[in-house]
Structure formats: C-alpha cells, structure tokens
Amino acid sequence: MIQFMWGALTAGCFMAGVLFLRFWTLSRDRLFLIFAVAFWIFAGHWLGFAIMRPYNDVSGHLYWVRFLVFALIIVGIVDKNRSPTASDPKSPPSG
Secondary structure, eight states, X not given: OHHHHHHHHHHHXXXXXXXXXXXXXXXXXXXXXXXXXXHHXXXXXXXXXXXXXXXXXTHHHHHHHHHHHHHHHHHHHHHHHTSHHHHOTTSOOOO
C-alpha cells in the first residue's frame, strides 16, 4: 500500500513539473522553469523511495534530495523577488 502512495506522489510531482513547464513556455518566467525542475527532482525522490524501500540504510541519502528541492524552490523565489522588474517602480503593472 505504501508503494502505491509513493507512486501517486511520484506521478503528482511529475505532473506538477509538466504544469510549471507549460507556464514557463507561455511566460518565459524563470521561476516556473525552476519550479518545474524542482518538482521533477522531487518526483525522482519519491520514485527512489518506492524502489529502494526507505527502511534500508541508503534512505538517509534520499532526504538530501528533498533538501535540494526545497533549497531550489527558495532560490527561485529569491531570484524572482530580486529581478529588476519586481522592484522597478517605473515598470507598468503586469495585470
């Protein structure tokens, strides 16, 4: 049953990455590309759990992948907030 849940998480993260890739192709905003890559890495993380059975000794290494994903998401958000268009008061509103 737990492998089924890990498979569902893998598929969900992969589809979230596809969705963010679609947003990136429409807007060419780097944040969406970073989110797509992060969710694909996260999908690989869940796939690793499903294949390797986390109660083995190697499961501790898979948590570093999760750390990498969340660090990548934080980098994407910081990059988006530091872009010149986000803080430029002369730029027209994008809405």
